[in-house]
Amino acid sequence: MRFAVNHRCGGIGGARVGALFAGNSPIPVETPALLLSTMKGLPAFLSRDLVANLPFPGPHPLHISPIDFLHGPTPSIISSIGGLHEMLALQNCVFVASARDSIESLPESVAANKLGASFETPGGRRLVKPSDYMEIISSLKPDFWASLADEVPAWVSEKRNKASVDRTVRWLDDCIALDKTGGSNIFGAIVGGASVDERKRCATEVAKKNVRGFYIGGFGLGESMEERPSLLNTVVDSLPEEKPRQISGLALPEEVLQGVAAGIDLFDSTYIYHLTLGGLALVFPLDILEGQIFNTQLHNFGDVTKINLRATVYRKDTSPLVDNCSCYTCQNHTRAYINHLLNVHEMLAQILLEIHNTHHYLGFFRSIREAIKTDKFDLFCKKFIEGRRAHLTSSQPCYDVHESPFLSIQTN
Amino acid sequence: MSVVSLVCLSHMGRLLRFAWGMQIYLGMPRSGSIKGLTNNQLEEIGCQIILGNTYHLALHPGAELIDDIGGLHKFMNWKRALLTDSGGFQMVSLLQLADITEEGVTFQSPADGKPMLLTPEESIRIQNKIGADIIMALDDVVKTTITGPRIEEAMYRTLRWIDRCIAAHKRPEVQNLFGIVQGGLDPTLSYAIGGLAGGEDKDSFWRVVAQCTAALPEDKPRYVMGVGYPLDIVVCSALGADMYDSVYPTRTARFGTALVPEGVLKLTHMAMASDVRPIDSTCICMVCKNYTRAYIHCLVTKNAMGSQLLSYHNLSYMMRLSQDLHTSIIVGRFPEFVQGFLRAQFPKGDVPAWVCNAMEVAGIDISSCCAPFQSPLA
Ligand SMILES: [Zn+2]
Ligand SMILES: [Zn+2]
Numbered sequence: 001m002r003f004a005v006n007h008r009c010g011g012i013g014g015a016r017v018g019a020l021f022a023g024n025s026p027i028p029v030e031t032p033a034l035l036l037s038t039m040k041g042l043p044a045f046l047s048r049d050l051v052a053n054l055p056f057p058g059p060h061p062l063h064i065s066p067i068d069f070l071h072g073p074t075p076s077i078i079s080s081i082g083g084l085h086e087m088l089a090l091q092n093c094v095f096v097a098s099a100r101d102s103i104e105s106l107p108e109s110v111a112a113n114k115l116g117a118s119f120e121t122p123g124g125r126r127l128v129k130p131s132d133y134m135e136i137i138s139s140l141k142p143d144f145w146a147s148l149a150d151e152v153p154a155w156v157s158e159k160r161n162k163a164s165v166d167r168t169v170r171w172l173d174d175c176i177a178l179d180k181t182g183g184s185n186i187f188g189a190i191v192g193g194a195s196v197d198e199r200k201r202c203a204t205e206v207a208k209k210n211v212r213g214f215y216i217g218g219f220g221l222g223e224s225m226e227e228r229p230s231l232l233n234t235v236v237d238s239l240p241e242e243k244p245r246q247i248s249g250l251a252l253p254e255e256v257l258q259g260v261a262a263g264i265d266l267f268d269s270t271y272i273y274h275l276t277l278g279g280l281a282l283v284f285p286l287d288i289l290e291g292q293i294f295n296t297q298l299h300n301f302g303d304v305t306k307i308n309l310r311a312t313v314y315r316k317d318t319s320p321l322v323d324n325c326s327c328y329t330c331q332n333h334t335r336a337y338i339n340h341l342l343n344v345h346e347m348l349a350q351i352l353l354e355i356h357n358t359h360h361y362l363g364f365f366r367s368i369r370e371a372i373k374t375d376k377f378d379l380f381c382k383k384f385i386e387g388r389r390a391h392l393t394s395s396q397p398c399y400d401v402h403e404s405p406f407l408s409i410q411t412n
Numbered sequence: 413m414s415v416v417s418l419v420c421l422s423h424m425g426r427l428l429r430f431a432w433g434m435q436i437y438l439g440m441p442r443s444g445s446i447k448g449l450t451n452n453q454l455e456e457i458g459c460q461i462i463l464g465n466t467y468h469l470a471l472h473p474g475a476e477l478i479d480d481i482g483g484l485h486k487f488m489n490w491k492r493a494l495l496t497d498s499g500g501f502q503m504v505s506l507l508q509l510a511d512i513t514e515e516g517v518t519f520q521s522p523a524d525g526k527p528m529l530l531t532p533e534e535s536i537r538i539q540n541k542i543g544a545d546i547i548m549a550l551d552d553v554v555k556t557t558i559t560g561p562r563i564e565e566a567m568y569r570t571l572r573w574i575d576r577c578i579a580a581h582k583r584p585e586v587q588n589l590f591g592i593v594q595g596g597l598d599p600t601l602s603y604a605i606g607g608l609a610g611g612e613d614k615d616s617f618w619r620v621v622a623q624c625t626a627a628l629p630e631d632k633p634r635y636v637m638g639v640g641y642p643l644d645i646v647v648c649s650a651l652g653a654d655m656y657d658s659v660y661p662t663r664t665a666r667f668g669t670a671l672v673p674e675g676v677l678k679l680t681h682m683a684m685a686s687d688v689r690p691i692d693s694t695c696i697c698m699v700c701k702n703y704t705r706a707y708i709h710c711l712v713t714k715n716a717m718g719s720q721l722l723s724y725h726n727l728s729y730m731m732r733l734s735q736d737l738h739t740s741i742i743v744g745r746f747p748e749f750v751q752g753f754l755r756a757q758f759p760k761g762d763v764p765a766w767v768c769n770a771m772e773v774a775g776i777d778i779s780s781c782c783a784p785f786q787s788p789l790a
Contacts, residue, residue, distance in 0.1 A: 039715050039717065040707075040715065044716060045716060045720070047721060048698070049453070049698055050450070071710065071714075072685055072706075072709070072710040073685060073707060074685070074686070077686050077706050080688055081706065087704065087707050088702075088703075088707070089701075122714065315473065315477065316477060316480060316481070328450070328452070332451065333489055334481075334487075336473070336481060336487070337487055337489070340473045340487075343473070344468070346447065347448045347716060347720065348448060348450065350716070351450060351720075
């Protein structure tokens with residue numbers, strides 16, 4: 001794995017574009033990049049032929065959680081197949097592994113102890129020790145991977161938060177020691193909850209280690225939108241400029257913009273999964289710097305970024321999800337058809353929505369990169385947030401609380 | 413045998429372009445899509461024609477809406493052929509309180525419980541609005557377990573209804589009407605053999621098909637409705653049927669079962685967890701080219717992707733079976749095909765008696781496949 005920062009945005013903040021070379025592809029992953037969230041290596045509804053048809057040249061970085069593989073196949077079977085790339089027949093994709101995936105593998109700090117981290121999985125709660133974790137990692141052979149972290153929510157005690165930092169730093173040493181390549185593709189995990197001091201302590205410690213990049217954990221776990229920038233900046237200020245930074249738990253458009261502003265390079269796409277399950281399609285404008293504006297006429301209870309295809313207003317709507325969108329779904333199907341598929345509970349609805357939403361969100365990331373390259377990222381953020389806010393103030397405040405990044409998100 | 417389909421399908425509008433006389437296997441959407449496959453994927457695996465259920469489509473999204481949008485082809489953006497059934501079968505099988513009179517089928521509306529009447533004219537009116545390439549006449553369905561005068565009544569009523577359907581059909585130049593055979597025959601139509609999906613025993617099943625195909629004209633396609641087990645398709649083809657449909661390949665995929673030349677492969681089985689072979693090493697589908705049984709084992713029953721991949725393989729298998737059947741007929745090697753198929757499915761020679769009986773009537777010698785198992789002499 002090789003990473004280079006190509007441009008830092010002028011103005012405030014640490015937004016940057018970079019190129020990440022990994023795996024078999026001679027073409028780099030351009031950052032800030034969206035890692036496509038998967039379940040056992042495939043996006044929830046996209047088989048490999050559909051992944052291959054996603055837009056934009058270059059390797060598609062996919063995120064996997066080693067925790068997903070606790071329920072099989074076993075590490076020895078994965079090894080005999082030849083690792084993740086072979087098992088999924090996605091030899092040219094870049095696989096990135098970290099334990100938390102915000103879909104099926106959620107940190108459960110209550111049950112973690114000094115021996116290992118704990119995760120809530122569909123198969124029940126699992127305690128994962130560094131040795132378990134590394135056994136799976138060494139069979140999967142992802143292109144790069146994060147060390148095991150003890151991620152805690154913002155409301156834990158100071159003592160518990162300190163313990164999570166101590167453990168996470170110790171487990172990083174364990175992971176490097178257990179890795180056959182000596183940690184040549186490891187991203188050091190950084191935690192510290194909602195404490196600026198602990199964030200700084202953890203980042204400083206991890207930055208001293210021989211790691212290829214950084215995984216920033218413990219976000220999206222109850223900290224407020226307002227306190228997040230100072231926490232992010234504290235972490236990033238303690239990290240060397242030349243190494244890539246991955247984050248987990250910042251997924252909504254505004255959260256991504258916050259992360260990019262702080263200098264984060266890699267994000268997860270759990271947002272797309274949740275939208276798709278909800279029957280929602282992203283429709284916000286991607287060329288806001290060129291004057292494209294938010295459509296405030298959407299019949300969607302005060303949200304101008306997405307539409308709910310279950311709504312009866314789309315029954316006879318023969319337009320595509322987004323005019324001029326080049327994705328398979330928009331090129332071939334109408335809102336009316338997707339509305340119908342949702343009504344009769346056909347899985348094709350989720351497949352078509354996931355194709356469009358993935359396409360659209362990849363487009364959002366491309367717009368972000370363009371804005372940084374032309375030193376207009378501040379303006380991009382301002383226009384995006386104003387586009388939404390202008391609408392929020394002009395309509396009934398009945399938008400979905402769980403979808404609003406302006407409120408703190410409680411994950412119980 | 414079914415070389416006949418090669419000739420007759422060329423008379424049929426849209427089918428001319430796409431189906432060019434293959435043994436047609438209809439995919440089975442519940443109401444306008446196949447479980448978990450995109451149109452591109454369906455074309456990729458060779459699907460020529462798919463079936464929409466009139467009853468379900470009339471409920472969601474409604475025939476008027478489909479008509480407003482420009483027909484089912486346009487609504488689901490499917491460029492190949494489409495077929496709709498009459499809607500009658502679902503009413504009788506899904507709704508307990510259906511009552512059949514000379515006028516039509518009376519049933520309780522699932523929307524508000526009020527009595528509704530489906531007449532032959534209404535069935536055709538709805539199917540004209542949906543706009544499939546092939547439409548079905550409404551038939552008087554009787555349970556196959558019923559015997560006596562009711563059977564005869566159904567036969568004559570179905571014939572009278574076919575006349576009403578023909579009279580009501582507004583778009584004969586673009587939509588082909590299939591008559592349904594319920595014991596009776598009419599020389600003017602293509603045919604669908606109905607009433608066979610209801611759990612009758614296999615021996616009476618093949619005899620009905622044999623009777624119908626023997627009496628039907630050679631130059632019209634014969635569609636055996638709701639039949640979709642691979643073995644049934646091979647037997648019916650030997651007896652002269654041309655078209656089939658079934659939910660079996662996608663339904664069984666949802667329970668983790670793959671169709672293979674040897675029969676079925678249960679991917680949920682623990683032995684699959686460490687099996688690094690493809691589902692079927694002779695299959696060239698996207699799934700078999702790329703994934704191991706071990707990987708699919710960990711997806712099935714847990715992730716949507718499991719049934720998505722298995723549906724893809726199972727439909728590919730059915731398409732390949734129907735293509736192989738067709739090719740073997742064209743090149744004059746159909747008996748060899750049947751023998752090979754049966755040997756793979758019944759390696760011990762335990763071919764069911766009903767298959768042996770049917771093949772005898774079809775004039776195909778399968779003695780080499782169903783000879784009693786020879787135990788090696790000590
Ligand atoms: Zn689109
Ligand atoms: Zn296959």
